[in-house]
Each structure stands twice: as C-alpha cells, then as structure tokens.
Amino acid sequence: MFYLTSLGLSASQTGLLLTLTLAGDTVVSLYLTTRADRIGRRRMLIIGAALMAAAGLIFAYTRDVLFLILAGTIGVISPSGNEVGPFLSIEQAALSQVVPARSRTAVFAWYTLVGSVATAAGSLSGGVLAQLESYRAVVLLYAAFGVLLLFLFTRLSPAAEVRMPDAGSAAAAAMQTLLGIGNSRDVVLKLSGLFALDSFAGGFVVQSFAAYWFYLRFGVDPRTLGAIFFGANVLAGMSALLASRLAARFGLVRTMVFTHLPSNLLLILVPLMPNLPLAILVLFARFSISQMDVPTRQSYTMAVVAPEERSAAAGITGVARTTGAAMAPMFAGLLFARPALISVPFFIAGTLKVVYDLLLYRGFVARHPPEETA
Numbered sequence: 001m002f003y004l005t006s007l008g009l010s011a012s013q014t015g016l017l018l019t020l021t022l023a024g025d026t027v028v029s030l031y032l033t034t035r036a037d038r039i040g041r042r043r044m045l046i047i048g049a050a051l052m053a054a055a056g057l058i059f060a061y062t063r064d065v066l067f068l069i070l071a072g073t074i075g076v077i078s079p080s081g082n083e084v085g086p087f088l089s090i091e092q093a094a095l096s097q098v099v100p101a102r103s104r105t106a107v108f109a110w111y112t113l114v115g116s117v118a119t120a121a122g123s124l125s126g127g128v129l130a131q132l133e134s135y136r137a138v139v140l141l142y143a144a145f146g147v148l149l150l151f152l153f154t155r156l157s158p159a160a161e162v163r164m165p166d167a168g169s170a171a172a173a174a175m176q177t178l179l180g181i182g183n184s185r186d187v188v189l190k191l192s193g194l195f196a197l198d199s200f201a202g203g204f205v206v207q208s209f210a211a212y213w214f215y216l217r218f219g220v221d222p223r224t225l226g227a228i229f230f231g232a233n234v235l236a237g238m239s240a241l242l243a244s245r246l247a248a249r250f251g252l253v254r255t256m257v258f259t260h261l262p263s264n265l266l267l268i269l270v271p272l273m274p275n276l277p278l279a280i281l282v283l284f285a286r287f288s289i290s291q292m293d294v295p296t297r298q299s300y301t302m303a304v305v306a307p308e309e310r311s312a313a314a315g316i317t318g319v320a321r322t323t324g325a326a327m328a329p330m331f332a333g334l335l336f337a338r339p340a341l342i343s344v345p346f347f348i349a350g351t352l353k354v355v356y357d358l359l360l361y362r363g364f365v366a367r368h369p370p371e372e373t374a
Contacts, residue, residue, distance in 0.1 A: 024073030026319055032086040033315020034180035037308050041090050042156040048086045049077050056143025058300075060136050086307040087149075088115075089314035096302040096310055102370035105252065106244035108295035113237045116214035162308045180312030184305040187367070188313045191301060194360050195317050196324035197226035201352035203328025204345035205267065208285075209336065216342055218276040228280060243292040251372055252300040257361045259292035261354065269348035271343035286296065303369030 028051065036044040055075020058067055092108070099107050181188050207229055214220045214228070247255040266286035273279035298314070305313040335341045 007156075007314070011326055020069055021072035021075075021191075024075070026072060026322055029086045029320050030315055033089040033318070034312040036086070036090045036163045036311035036315075037093065037180060040164070041094050041160055041309075041311060042153060042158075044086060045090055045153040046150055046154065049146050051146075052148030053143045053150060053287070056139055056146055060139040060143060086315065089318050090296055090311050092107065092302060092314045093157070093162075093310035097162060098157070098159050100370070101303065102248070103297055104371075105247045105299040108298045109240045109244050110242045112291065112298075116163050117237065141212060151348070161258045162310070179316060181309045181316070182312060184309045187304055188309075188316055192317045192320035194356055194363070195297070196320040197359075198353060199321040199324035200328050201349045201356065202334075203325045204332045204349040204352075206325075206329060206332075208327070208366055209332055209345060212336065213271070213342055213346075214276075214279070216336075217271070218279070220276065232283055235284055235288040236291040239288050240291045242297050243295050244328070246292065246294050247299070252296045252303070252369060253361065253365050255295040255368075256296045256300070257357045259289050261357045263290045264350045264353040264357065267353070271346045300364075300369060303371065304367060 023047055028048075032044045032048055051074060055071040055189045058071035058075070062068065091111075095107055096104055179185075183190065211225045211229060215222075216224060220228070243255060243259070246259070250258070263286050266282055270279055270282050270286070301317055302310050303312055337345050
C-alpha cells in the first residue's frame with residue numbers, strides 16, 4: 001500500500017489494483033491447482049514461482065498503472081498477507097503423497113506453525129527494510145524469493161507426483177474435467193460451502209478489526225495492541241501442534257468441531273467483558289484453541305478425496321475460503337462506523353461459526369478418512 005502510493009498512484013487506483021490483485025490471485029490459483037495433478041505438481045509450482053518473480057520485478061521497475069495492474073492480476077501477490085496463491089494447495093497434496101496417512105495431520109500442524117512464523121518474520125523484516133532502504137527493496141526481495149522458490153521447486157522429488165490412472169478409467173476422466181474432480185465432487189463442493197461460511201464469519205473479526213475494537217472500547221495504544229496480538233498469534237500457532245494428538249484419539253471431524261465450538265463461544269464473550277484484562281484473557285483463551293481446526297481441516301480434505309484429486313480439492317476449498325473472507329469486511333466496516341454497533345461483528349462471527357460447526361458435524365461425522373476406518 002505504502003509502496004504504491006509512493007509511486008504516485010491515487011487512493012482509488014491503489015484500491016482498484018489491490019482488488020484486481022486479489023481477484024487475479026484467486027483465478028490463477030484455481031487454474032493451476034485444478035490442473036496440477038494432471039499436468040504435474042512440480043511444473044505448476046514452478047509456474048507459480050515464475051509468476052511471483054515476474055510480478056515482483058514489474059512492481060519494482062515500473063510506474064505504469066496498466067503494467068502494475070497486469071502484474072498484480074496474473075502475478076502471485078497477496079495484498080492481504082495471507083496465502084491465496086497455488087502453493088499451499090499443491091504443497092498439501094504433495095505432502096499427502098509422500099507421508100503416511102497417520103502422520104499427515106502432524107505434518108500439516110508443523111507446516112501451519114512454520115508458515116505462521118515465516119509470515120510474522122516476513123512482516124517484521126519487511127518493515128525494517130522499508131525503514132532502512134526503500135519500499136522497492138522489499139519488492140525486489142519478494143522477486144528474489146520467487147526465483148529461489150523456482151529453483152527449489154525444480155528439485156522436487158518425483159515421489160510428490162500423483163500416479164497417473166489408466167487411460168479410460170473413471171479417475172482419468174475426473175482429471176480431465178474442468179475442476180479436476182470426479183467422484184469427490186459432492187464432498188468437495190459441500191466442504192467448500194461450509195469453509196466459505198466459516199471464512200465469511202471470520203471476516204467480521206479479522207485481526208485489524210479486532211485490534212480497532214480494543215482501541216475504541218478500551219483506548220489501547222498501538223504498541224500494546226501489537227504485543228497483545230503477537231501473544232495471541234503465538235498461542236494460536238502452538239495450538240495447531242496439539243491438533244494431531246487429539247485427532248489421533250477422537251478423529252479429525254470431532255477434533256475440528258469440539259475445539260472450534262468453544263473457541264467461537266469465547267469469541268462471543270470477548271465484547272461482554274467489563275474491563276481490558278478480562279477481555280485479553282478471553283481473547284488469549286480463544287486463540288489458544290482457535291487453530292486446532294486448521295491442520296485437521298486440511299488433513300481431512302486430503303483424506304476424503306482420491307490422490308489424483310487432492311490438488312484440485314485443496315485449491316477449490318481454498319478459493320471458497322478466500323471468497324468468503326473477502327466479502328465480510330465490507331459489512332463489518334459499516335458496523336464499526338456506528339459506535340453503538342462495534343461489538344456486533346463479534347456476535348455475528350461467533351454465531352455463524354457455531355452454525356458452521358454444527359453443519360460440519362452433522363454432514364461429515366459419519367464420513368471417516370481411511371486411516372480412521374482401518
């Protein structure tokens with residue numbers, strides 16, 4: 001945002017560019033992930049890394065609005081700081097291909113934790129670089145990481161690729177469909193709808209809105225807010241590691257639901273707290289269990305679809321989550337604009353998330369992944 005405005009773009013041009021960037025990332029991600037199992041996961045990851053590097057270079061060396069829009073639309077750049085590109089989905093499919101089924105959730109838990117730490121480190125490093133040099137240095141570093149990723153992806157083991165089904169089989173026919181899924185279509189679409197609902201609910205209380213609520217309600221200064229949410233995110237990252245042990249004992253769906261439900265009830269309680277210490281305590285309690293559903297959700301999606309449909313399934317459900325999350329902040333902003341309604345987003349988010357949990361449990365508790373039925 002700061003870099004674009006420093007290039008001379010107006011606020012409206014910057015907003016348009018960021019919107020098209022998010023839309024372009026979604027389309028590119030869907031295209032690459034739904035074809036990765038058929039064309040090759042390594043090949044699609046290399047293409048994604050090349051687009052990432054090219055977009056970074058264009059952003060660094062041009063001020064032309066049209067070129068910036070083009071680079072933002074087809075390049076793998078996330079304006080939100082969250083993963084919306086093809087890497088996450090294809091990497092999950094590749095990991096599921098090379099690790100035993102019973103180890104998949106634990107591997108995804110570490111994958112989630114490492115990704116969270118890397119995101120936090122990148123945010124901190126980006127801020128330091130922007131202060132010491134210029135915003136262009138951050139963009140160039142982004143392009144350099146794209147080149148590094150491209151090289152690393154060329155070294156990806158063939159074991160990460162799906163075994164191609166026999167020509168003429170149902171599996172081969174599924175891979176040729178528009179979305180790259182066949183027998184898994186119903187379960188993927190149902191999960192996508194549920195995940196979109198969960199993300200739509202979460203969009204009402206994204207971290208920026210939650211921090212703004214603490215500022216409006218208790219007058220918390222930005223430095224204290226940073227410390228509060230740093231601690232909360234550390235707790236969230238650590239909670240993901242407990243998910244695999246719970247899933248091994250109770251099952252993936254039960255772990256998802258029975259850790260997510262109390263987390264959502266705690267979310268509703270945050271604005272009901274009469275003072276700042278209690279509000280922080282409830283927030284920390286919520287974050288300490290809030291991420292247990294992430295590796296279990298990812299693992300479950302990989303488990304209930306055929307190996308040759310995993311990249312597509314992860315991509316489709318990921319796009320559904322991104323779309324759901326992108327819609328809610330507009331409504332949340334309208335509520336935050338009215339002082340009497342600043343707590344309503346917490347109630348809406350918590351209630352919708354509880355509905356998501358109940359629907360998920362009802363629809364999928366009887367559908368066990370292979371490692372649970374063995």
